Amino acid sequence: AALWCVVPAAGRGLRFGGDLPKQYLPLGGRPLLLQTLERLARHPRVAGLVVVLAAQDPWWPGADAVNGKPVRTATGGAERADSVLAGLRALPDAVSADDFVLVHDAARPCVRYEDIGRLVAEGVAAGGALLGAPLRDTLKRADEHDRALVTEAREARWRAFTPQLFRRGELIAALERARAEGVAVTDESMAMERAGWRPLLVEGAEDNIKVTTPADLALAEFLLARIG
Numbered sequence: 001a002a003l004w005c006v007v008p009a010a011g012r013g014l015r016f017g018g019d020l021p022k023q024y025l026p027l028g029g030r031p032l033l034l035q036t037l038e039r040l041a042r043h044p045r046v047a048g049l050v051v052v053l054a055a056q057d058p059w060w061p062g063a064d065a066v067n068g069k070p071v072r073t074a075t076g077g078a079e080r081a082d083s084v085l086a087g088l089r090a091l092p093d094a095v096s097a098d099d100f101v102l103v104h105d106a107a108r109p110c111v112r113y114e115d116i117g118r119l120v121a122e123g124v125a126a127g128g129a130l131l132g133a134p135l136r137d138t139l140k141r142a143d144e145h146d147r148a149l150v151t152e153a154r155e156a157r158w159r160a161f162t163p164q165l166f167r168r169g170e171l172i173a174a175l176e177r178a179r180a181e182g183v184a185v186t187d188e189s190m191a192m193e194r195a196g197w198r199p200l201l202v203e204g205a206e207d208n209i210k211v212t213t214p215a216d217l218a219l220a221e222f223l224l225a226r227i228g
């Protein structure tokens with residue numbers, strides 16, 4: 001079955017600098033956010049999209065469909081989890097609490113189609129999953145002067161990407177619980193882990209970068225042209 005996808009795009013992109021929020025900077029001739037939405041909407045497993053926007057967002061073009069897939073909007077909050085919760089609540093009623101939903105960062109325009117397909121296939125079977133990649137670099141813990149204090153084990157360490165796939169009701173409960181506990185979760189899996197779940201890590205391509213700096217935008221342009 002096809003799945004709805006929640007796309008948090010309500011961050012202010014402060015690390016980027018500049019006037020235009022990073023999700024609206026041009027990538028391959030259209031705004032980064034639109035590039036990500038079009039990519040998701042073109043995937044046969046995606047039924048529709050909920051895009052979560054900042055409260056004051058004059059840049060959103062107001063699309064109610066992308067590539068023939070319905071697009072809804074929701075208003076995000078101060079923390080990523082607030083934005084994702086708003087998106088999960090804005091899903092159509094036809095999406096039940098037991099249905100799986102995807103959550104994908106607006107800032108990750110280069111996710112590969114085959115990785116979405118594997119995430120859905122393996123994640124549904126596992127009861128929840130996320131794309132990621134095993135850590136390949138050596139990992140250092142630094143002191144306050146950027147002096148290497150200790151080398152962390154590299155085994156069993158993964159970098160977490162999106163999309164992440166969870167049941168709508170279970171993810172809402174986990175995010176609400178993290179919020180009630182005052183814990184700022186940096187992805188959906190973190191909320192699920194804290195609630196006792198063990199999401200499956202599905203290895204995906206490292207191309208799935210999160211555009212954070214202007215240099216990332218140039219890299220994303222290159223990657224998109226290459227992966228098509």
Ligand code: C5P
Nearest residue numbers: 008009010011077078079080083106107
């Ligand atoms: O800030 P970061 O790069 O981790 O944001 C990841 C994604 O979450 C981005 O697409 C950003 O727009 C979104 N976000 C959000 N609401 C927030 C913070 C981040 O929708 N309060």
